[in-house]
Amino acid sequence: MTCLECKKDLPDALRFRVLEVHTLHIRDFNGERVIQALGEFQEYDVCTACASEEVQALLLPAKRIVMRCIPFAVLLVVGIALSMLLTFGDFMPALRVIGPMAIVVGIIGIAGKVREILSEREAVSKMTRDDAVRYCAWQLVLRNAPKKYGDNDITYIPVNDDTMRMSARELAENYGLIPAIANQVHLAFSQEVSVLCFKRKVHSE
């Protein structure tokens, strides 16, 4: 098993089976259209060491907050500098707005990121250790698995008890699928259920 995060071959890993959905966004005179197609089933592994490290990083998120807020902090500083510079010259009013706008976007961005990281921290802190490790391993799959297939964006739908129990409508709502593709995913999952039941039956005999 090769860990998707550290690329090492480790026996102690969590395996995720996923179904890919490819989405192409087409922008033309009529607005935006979405074309979706069913991709392949894939399997990804994440070692428990990487997943545990991710749990720690989420529970003590100071470093992560700093790293993710840097772009907005830069925007904030540039906004303050621009506001001060443009105050002292004979600039068009439209130009004077740029500085304060950058400050506002910077502050909103920092507040949003901090809130996002802290709410994820709270959610993980309430999980059991095993659930937290599994949740973090899944986040590492989403972070490291390919995001594009040609020009298409890739969405990964985990194959697990929760998703296999979902109706086509629930799959569409949870993973942003168009109805035709949601039906295909639902069908593919019901075939997975039959295969799993068959394997379990063989295993128990």
Ligand SMILES: [Zn+2]
């Ligand atoms: Zn690893």
